[in-house]
Amino acid sequence: MIVGILKEIKVAENRVCMTPAGVEVMCENDHVVLVETQAGVGSGFSDTAYLGAGAEIVATSEEVYRRAEMVMHVKEPQPSEYPLIREGQIVFTYFHFAAEEELTLAMIASGSICVAYETIIGSDGSLPLLTPMSEVAGRMATQEAAKYVERTQGGRGVLLGGVPGVMPATVLVRGGGTVGTHAAQMACGLGAKVYLLDTSLDRLRHLAEVMPKNCFPIMSSSATVRELIQEADVVIGAVLVHGAKAPKLVTREMLKTMKSGAVMVDVAIDQGGCFETSKATTHSEPTFEVDGIIHYCVANMPGAVPLTSTVALTNATLPYAVEIANKGWQESSRDNLEVRAGLNVVCGKVTYAGVAEAFGLEFTLVEDVLKSEG
16 A cells, blocks of 8 residues: 655644654554655654655655555644545544534545544553553643743643642542543642542552552532632643533633633634633634633643654554455455544444434444445
8 A cells, every 4th residue: 555644734743643663663564655755854763764764754744645545643634635635545543623614624525535643542441542541641731730820821820739837739630541541640740739539439449559649639510620729820621522522611701710710721613612601722823811711722742752752653553554454444344443543534434323413414333334335
């Protein structure tokens, strides 16, 4: 198969979807790999490194789209790319369709096969391609919060861990999954007082056993959030509804009860955000203020640490990319339930229930599409 590695064009996105080491593995499996020139520069990988791994360097994204049977990205295709995507072409990337109606409709119209990193499900129920970036984003959430809660950044002017004789900051983390756990670990490591909220009692029991003593796992409820948010210097939204829009867990009314200069970091912004007042921002303009509360809502947080992120992403995506390239999307989807779960839009049909529900679109079982495709 001819596989295309595209340069990211989303604002301040420095990751690339595959390292030279990953390209070498693809070539060892007898696939032709096209890499758009300068695709890896933001992550520290030169065109020369890709050539050494066996890739062919091509000058434009148009050529990659024209020649490749499968194209790979990190972020969702941007509007300028929509006309380049061909019927029957495999597009393998993070899509987060449920938060982007224009993108969803464009991919339906293209007739392409959209395999979404974020909905591939492991045999153990995990999200193997979402996990590495969730780990990065969770840790970054605390790192960014620590910066923006500084007075010079418009925040309250507190140090997360305090100092001897001074109380540490209070951090409220909504969601005890991968993002929330890593955010809480970082905040605890800095010495903050951390409330980690989740709705699963089993998960809370596990967190109570493994988290540091300055982390307090608590059952989440609206009443609990209303109470604790008044104490918080930092609030981190880390709630994921698999393949669907994130619920709005912090309302505009709650902001009025918060400390002026507190910081809210919405890691769920890729899925529409879990704060009512959230709107997507970029690394160049990462924050905005509502009612005296600093909001950090960057939609591609791991793009700020592209070397770490690119290596972690390639480690996770490469086995799936190899399987799809080796077998084609039909056979790999029939043989592998994990790949099948990644099919969101196929040949003009929406095959992921959460996406169809988000926009009132017709839903088609992926098994029916596979039958019709022979």
